[in-house]
Every structure is written in structure tokens, then in C-alpha cells.
Amino acid sequence: MIHVKACTQCRLIVNEAAECPNCHSTALTEKFMGQLIVSDPEKSDIAKKLDIKAPGRYAIKLQQR
Numbered sequence: 001m002i003h004v005k006a007c008t009q010c011r012l013i014v015n016e017a018a019e020c021p022n023c024h025s026t027a028l029t030e031k032f033m034g035q036l037i038v039s040d041p042e043k044s045d046i047a048k049k050l051d052i053k054a055p056g057r058y059a060i061k062l063q064q065r
């Protein structure tokens with residue numbers, strides 16, 4: 001089973017990783033809701049709203065601890 005986690009810093013979704021390849025944070029959580037594929041952050045209003053600057057798969061909502 002693959003454990004999918006989301007970075008709590010930049011919301012990037014990673015598979016089986018110990019750190020986020022985007023911002024190198026190790027603060028990953030399995031508790032997130034929704035996924036958003038961003039292919040062109042420059043042209044995506046929701047990417048701007050979520051402060052996403054690189055293409056990738058992101059969590060829409062992180063569950064706070």
C-alpha cells in the first residue's frame with residue numbers, strides 16, 4: 001500500500017517520501033483532503049490563491065493537528 005502524504009509547507013503531494021522534493025520540508029501529513037493538479041501555476045487562479053508556484057499535485061485542504 002502506498003502512503004500518500006502532503007507537505008504542510010507547500011501542500012505538494014508525495015508518494016512514500018521522507019521529505020518534500022519541492023521545499024525539502026520533512027513536515028508531511030497523511031491527513032489532507034482533496035487534490036489539485038496544477039500544470040501551469042501562472043494561469044491558475046486557484047494555484048495563486050493557494051500560493052502554489054510549481055506544477056504538480058497538491059492537497060486542497062490540510063487537516064490541522
Ligand SMILES: [Zn+2]
Pocket residue numbers: 007008009010011012020021022023024025
Ligand atoms: Zn513542500
